[in-house]
Amino acid sequence: MTVGAPRSGDGPRRNPWVVFYRRYKLTVPVVLSFAILLAIVIVALGAPTFATYDPHETSLRDRLTPPLTMDASDTFRLMGTDALGRDLATRIAYGARFSLLIGLASVMIGGTIGLVLGLLAGYAGGFWEDLIMRAADLQVALPSMVLYLAILAVLGGGMVQVILILGFTGWVMYARVARAQVLAVKNQEFVIAAESLGASPLRVLIQHITPNILAPVIVIGSFDVAKNIVVAAALSFIGVGIPPSVPTWGGMLSEARDVLRLAWWPATLPGTALMILVLAVNMIGDWLRDLFDPRIDA
Amino acid sequence: MTTLIVQRLGQLVFVLVALTMLIFGLMHLSGDPVTLMAGEGATLEDIERVRERMGFDQPVHVQYGRYMVGLLQGDLGTSLRQHRPVGELVIDRVPATLQLTVLAQLLAIAVAFPIGVVSAIWRNSVVDRVAMTFAVFMQAIPVFWLGIMLILIFSVGLRWTPVGGRATPEAIILPVVTLAGVFMAQNARLIRSSLLEVLSLDFVRTARSKGAPGWSVIFRHAMRNALIPLVTVLGLQFSNLLSGAVVTELVFAWPGLGRLLVQAVLNRDVPLVLGATIIIAVFVVFVNLIVDLLYGVIDPRVRTEV
Numbered sequence: 001m002t003v004g005a006p007r008s009g010d011g012p013r014r015n016p017w018v019v020f021y022r023r024y025k026l027t028v029p030v031v032l033s034f035a036i037l038l039a040i041v042i043v044a045l046g047a048p049t050f051a052t053y054d055p056h057e058t059s060l061r062d063r064l065t066p067p068l069t070m071d072a073s074d075t076f077r078l079m080g081t082d083a084l085g086r087d088l089a090t091r092i093a094y095g096a097r098f099s100l101l102i103g104l105a106s107v108m109i110g111g112t113i114g115l116v117l118g119l120l121a122g123y124a125g126g127f128w129e130d131l132i133m134r135a136a137d138l139q140v141a142l143p144s145m146v147l148y149l150a151i152l153a154v155l156g157g158g159m160v161q162v163i164l165i166l167g168f169t170g171w172v173m174y175a176r177v178a179r180a181q182v183l184a185v186k187n188q189e190f191v192i193a194a195e196s197l198g199a200s201p202l203r204v205l206i207q208h209i210t211p212n213i214l215a216p217v218i219v220i221g222s223f224d225v226a227k228n229i230v231v232a233a234a235l236s237f238i239g240v241g242i243p244p245s246v247p248t249w250g251g252m253l254s255e256a257r258d259v260l261r262l263a264w265w266p267a268t269l270p271g272t273a274l275m276i277l278v279l280a281v282n283m284i285g286d287w288l289r290d291l292f293d294p295r296i297d298a
Numbered sequence: 299m300t301t302l303i304v305q306r307l308g309q310l311v312f313v314l315v316a317l318t319m320l321i322f323g324l325m326h327l328s329g330d331p332v333t334l335m336a337g338e339g340a341t342l343e344d345i346e347r348v349r350e351r352m353g354f355d356q357p358v359h360v361q362y363g364r365y366m367v368g369l370l371q372g373d374l375g376t377s378l379r380q381h382r383p384v385g386e387l388v389i390d391r392v393p394a395t396l397q398l399t400v401l402a403q404l405l406a407i408a409v410a411f412p413i414g415v416v417s418a419i420w421r422n423s424v425v426d427r428v429a430m431t432f433a434v435f436m437q438a439i440p441v442f443w444l445g446i447m448l449i450l451i452f453s454v455g456l457r458w459t460p461v462g463g464r465a466t467p468e469a470i471i472l473p474v475v476t477l478a479g480v481f482m483a484q485n486a487r488l489i490r491s492s493l494l495e496v497l498s499l500d501f502v503r504t505a506r507s508k509g510a511p512g513w514s515v516i517f518r519h520a521m522r523n524a525l526i527p528l529v530t531v532l533g534l535q536f537s538n539l540l541s542g543a544v545v546t547e548l549v550f551a552w553p554g555l556g557r558l559l560v561q562a563v564l565n566r567d568v569p570l571v572l573g574a575t576i577i578i579a580v581f582v583v584f585v586n587l588i589v590d591l592l593y594g595v596i597d598p599r600v601r602t603e604v
Binding site: 134135137140142144149152154155226234237239240250253256257260261267268274275282283 | 316538578582
């Protein structure tokens with residue numbers, strides 16, 4: 001800022017909330033998305049405290065109680081019960097835990113691997129760059145769902161397997177973007193200055209380059225959380241992911257399909273929860289992208 | 299052009315080697331694969347039979363070598379459960395998947411195109427805002443849940459369409475709409491942004507300033523250029539389309555490759571899984587090659603480079 005230029009904060013006093021709102025380009029859908037995400041996180045974390053039922057507790061007398069009605073023992077069921085008489089609201093709350101856990105854990109793994117490989121490819125160049133980037137091309141040549149299925153066929157399903165598979169196959173986008181960003185900054189003055197002052201390659205990468213390339217990586221990460229939540233649900237729905245004994249949204253939808261002629265709610269409500277979560281995370285991703293890179297027009 | 303073809307075929311070889319090595323490696327690491335494949339309740343005799351047939355009494359590199367030699371001769375092995383050659387089983391399912399994916403992509407483009415163009419021309423209008431909001435919602439709906447909801451409304455509620463299968467001609471409607479749903483939204487957003495970008499370029503302003511009519515500027519000048527990124531994305535989408543088809547086929551009991559693959563995974567029928575995966579990989583690489591070649595037809599600038 002030039003000395004003497006009017007400071008943007010001068011003039012009529014502004015409401016700090018409005019300043020904050022404008023500065024971070026917040027809009028009503030974005031604020032709403034954060035509120036929804038926060039609510040889902042609270043429900044997920046608090047499920048064991050809030051829930052009045054056990055997610056596994058079956059009650060054949062109360063099976064397929066519609067939402068907002070009383071069951072056979074005259075207790076109110078907010079979201080009704082499923083074909084085995086298990087409380088849907090409770091199961092959806094527990095399902096949120098698994099969805100969030102899988103989404104976040106798999107993106108952490110994939111993002112870290114991709115970031116490290118992308119940094120290496122961009123900074124080292126030559127052989128490593130070729131190897132890593134060709135590997136990325138190879139993986140993309142196969143439809144992701146097909147790759148997950150092929151690996152699950154050998155490893156078998158389970159929560160850990162799903163997280164690891166989504167994590168270890170999720171590195172490609174991060175590596176590509178990280179490499180491109182490294183190539184863009186590695187010849188800039190601040191990097192050359194650090195190098196000529198004798199900073200080791202590792203120090204240059206971690207201290208000087210990484211902070212400058214994190215923004216797009218975070219944006220991709222936010223979209224990936226939503227994507228991986230959906231993929232994990234799809235795998236559970238197919239029956240190859242997390243076993244049906246665990247209350248996941250995908251597993252609930254799979255069971256609900258068998259009673260579709262009898263009841264709409266076991267299929268509708270977990271899916272709605274899934275859609276709302278994905279929508280909120282995607283909106284936040286869009287917002288982050290606009291915030292970090294104003295050039296991109298959504 | 300020859301370079302391009304050689305490049306793509308080279309990529310195919312690498313994909314197949316990497317894939318088979320991954321699966322063989324994981325199989326080797328995850329303990330005794332035979333017990334796993336023979337399934338629960340298999341007798342010791344069953345297990346020994348499978349072991350011998352699969353060549354698992356041999357060291358891993360010998361097994362892998364045998365498989366690759368077979369693969370080169372077009373032999374994908376035999377299914378553990380269905381006792382038929384894997385190649386035959388897989389090829390039988392290709393038409394159903396092709397029908398589903400091609401129709402879904404055509405529907406997705408047919409709906410997305412007018413929406414994208416109108417949204418771009420009347421940017422920030424009510425139409426644009428409604429369409430783009432709708433697109434954001436559509437993109438958040440998981441494919442399999444959309445399928446279940448359509449079954450709930452149109453098959454269970456209104457009784458217009460069958461719940462699944464491929465027995466009647468109407469049976470294809472819901473799977474195609476389901477699979478098209480997500481791509482519709484994606485394509486509409488893409489066509490809109492691609493056209494908007496072109497409309498802001500100099501040559502469009504030149505066309506306008508020399509007095510060309512509005513429709514001519516959009517369809518003759520801008521659209522041709524806006525289509526180029528779309529073709530690239532459609533090629534890349536094919537891979538995602540197949541991922542979506544796997545799930546859609548399962549929801550609607552559509553007898554395609556995806557359903558075969560899922561059943562093979564549930565049965566732990568590793569030769570069938572590997573065979574189906576290999577054929578899908580071949581498929582994807584060839585579609586991408588066709589898209590690359592098409593690219594040259596559409597954009598003369600690329601032709602000279604290739």
